[in-house]
Amino acid sequence: MGDHHHGPAKGLGRWLFTTNHKDIGTMYLWFSFAMFILGGFFAMVIRAELFQPGMQLVDPAFFNQMTTLHGLVMVFGAIMPSFVGLANWLIPMMIGAPDMALPRMNNWSFWILPPTFLLLASTLFMEGGAPAFGWTFYAPLSTTYAPPSVTFFIFSVHVLGLSSIMGSINIIATVMNMRAPGMTYMKMPLFVWTWLITAFLLVAVMPVLAGAVTMMLMDIHFGTSFFSAAGGGDPVLFQHVFWFFGHPEVYIIILPAFGVVSQIIPAFSRKPLFGYDSMVYATASIAFLSFIVWAHHMYTVGMPIAGELFFMYATMLIAVPTGVKVFNWVSTMWRGALSFETPMLFSLGFLVLFTLGGFTGLMLSIAPSDFQYHDSYFVVAHFHYVMVAGAVFSMTAAVYYWLPKWCGRMYNESMGKTHFWISFIGFNLTFFPQHFVGLAGMPRRIPDYALQFTDFNMMSSVGAFIYGASQILFLYNVIATIVAGKPVSDEKVWDGAEGLEWTLPTPAPYHTFETPPKIDPAHAHS
């Protein structure tokens, strides 16, 4: 190829036919933000209805469609694609590769996503309404009692799974085969490590999800009885299959977030990451343990006591590698030269709130007490602390951290900090009271509730509107940066940043590392 550098093609065709990892990463990020807004809109409907007890705005059937679509869109449309977008942008730049290993498949894995979510959203306008059985789609709610649109839902899940599998195969093939000479596995930045492990999890469990929805499809249309007791099947089997996928799935969501904060905290502490090796081993341990704890989501189905004990102890064991990680992040900051730019603020918000979510997770892991917490708002509070304050906060931190590198312009720092504080306050106002109403007995997924929960629910709703509105500020800041931000040209945008991507010119050129970089042994891992 030599000196034949060419820039991006012009017009719409650039985006439709691109095989450039940066273009595809950008499309993933914008698409996931659009889904974040859509899923957020569904959440606003939920919180508006729950502002007061009694039926206020929507009927219960529509409310159930909102909780279902909110979960599906946020998990599969917002969080997962956003981290795939980040992986596309950063992994080649971090390991010194010119592009992803399979650029054409990369294009496909993105472009099958938008039509799929269009299909899923279109079920809202179908007869019988959108799926209303919760994002976990337990049988028989999702089979015998499902609306006709369930078939479109099943097809959507199949295609989403296909997209995820293609994306993760691409990431594994890139990391295993395209590292620059000298970039050994134990020199890779932690973000690359966490994504490599995440990709293996995806390849292993997305087919299980596909299997679960295929069995649903067969039960609904082809007369089998996998989940129907009438034909000798068992609805509880569905929960086992679903959570065999579903538990690794929550680590699929959070491991790349761990990777992001493991890049950002050292940069703003101006110290190398504390305990790099133990971080890698902790990530691998979490990934392994995620396969043997699935039934802690279903303590109340009537398991033998030995089963409850096994899943309880195995689940508690996950706290050990997770504790190692939290310890290492805190130790990285210990006696560091700290500064608190927006990416660091979001990372610290992640650290504090994710740890809180981890603690409530430990509470839920205790089988005897889980019988009280099960299916209550306590569970909702728990998983929003790890999904929103965990995954979404770290994703937001990542955008602020790498945006100047991507577009060569600096975002507005005071607007970024304002975004953080409004998010932080809004988020806690939304979800902290949900611990209390959950423990007091408010079940999840209900459009109406007993009067004594009113005050906390009003606080939750106000917090949710604040958190939602703060994302508009984020959108404005990002667009303003891209269009008219203050230009930056330093290769290292942040003085403490380490890693190959910061050796490239700013903004990052369309093609990078066409000749592999020299790996400086002093700059091992980030």
Place this chain on the structure above:
Amino acid sequence: MIRLSANPAIDTVIKLVTVAVAMFAFVFVVMVPLYDVLCDALGINGKTSGQAYTAVQAGVDEERVVTVQFVATNNEGMPWEFGPSQTAMKVHPGAVNDTVFFARNPLPKAMVAQAIPSVSPARAAEYFHKTECFCFNQQPLEGESAADMPLQFIVDQDLPRDIKTITLSYTIFDVTDMVNGSVAAR
């Protein structure tokens, strides 16, 4: 490591696609059968054995009395009248007991039903043996007709001492469409 292609990236892809396909197959050929086997073997989920029990001559424990309660439920949309002839029996472990459930099809068309048993507490399931049960087979009934359906069972002598009451619940399902649709029930 075996190389499946000269291009290392393609080699990785082939291996990973194999893993993905294997995991898809794993759900059907391992998870589903394993679940059934485990439930049968451990008697979990209150599942009793689907086959007739062959009685072992081990004597009757006249000292002990266990209450066996019967519960009958119609699955949604199942129009049959269905219930136990007596709601509870006091039995001795080891003794052979007989009872009947009645069923009536109020509709003018022939129907086929399947009853699914469940034992509570689930721990008692493996000690509750049925030597004869209408739940072993599908039950056809002509339109507007009725039938008594027999049940013969033995409570095992090894039933844990702390279990004094066992509840046997049947849910009756309409399987007419499944049978007529010539799709074999699993």
